[in-house]
Amino acid sequence: MRFLRDNGLTIVLGVATLTMIGGMLLTGWQIYNQELADHGASSLGLSQYAMSGHFLSAVFENWESEFLQMSAYVVLTAFLFQRGSAESKDPDEVLPQDEDPAICAADPDMPWPVKAGGIVGSIYAYSLGLVLMALFLASFLLHLRYSAYAADAQARLHGQMPMTITEHMASTQFWFESFQNWQSEFLSTGVLVVLSIFLRFRGSPESKPVSAPHRETGS
Structure with missing residues (x-):
């Protein structure tokens, strides 16, 4: 508990950062695949989109x-x-x-x-x-x-x-x-x-x- 108290700000900001990146990845993946589909191109897997x-x-x-x-x-x-x-x-x-x-x-x-x-x-x-x-x-x-x-x-x-x-x-x-x-x-x-x-x-x-x-x- 002392560790969490002493490092709470960093932990919360780190978790929030990773959460937002995950949300950005998932929503961006859907947007980009829709764009690819509109142009008749093959969609990307999640790992492909991440790169x-x-x-x-x-x-x-x-x-x-x-x-x-x-x-x-x-x-x-x-x-x-x-x-x-x-x-x-x-x-x-x-x-x-x-x-x-x-x-x-x-x-x-x-x-x-x-x-x-x-x-x-x-x-x-x-x-x-x-x-x-x-x-x-x-x-x-x-x-x-x-x-x-x-x-x-x-x-x-x-x-x-x-x-x-x-x-x-x-x-x-x-x-x-x-x-x-x-x-x-x-x-x-x-x-x-x-x-x-x-x-x-x-x-x-x-x-x-x-x-x-x-x-x-x-x-």
Whole structure:
């Protein structure tokens, strides 16, 4: 029970993610097979569809936008402020995450990269943003790859010439797929930043205390 209490947030989010992917797989499979049937083509089995460009392009298209949002959020909140927001640092205070890690050199629980110092410590100091950006780049490239496969399958269904991955990357279709998700991620983050100035959710670390004044910055 202690394990579930200590890791409940990760467990629930992980289960929710797998559930939504399963729902996406099953519904997308039916939609795609109907499209194939409309063009007189053979339907795909579930495992075949799970490896298709139609499904994987949609998966990585969404992952790409989420990792872009989170990496941009981590980096931007290190340098930019929104007074009154629970999602911003206070521009008038130096918070623990901004302090020189050497101050805690005597702490036995300090992460080993900090103890190692040098280039390892420097990389670790920005590792969250770096890893999120790497995940964004990986998802972007996988989205490009499977989006090109999906476009190739569509072209064959309609008796058209398929494009290369390079040609697909330069196409308006690929960038439309990306921009339609990217804009929503920046919008939702911006809305959260502003709403957390005036609104509260008791018990959430993403909210200021219910009694906190609107001008108070940070959670």
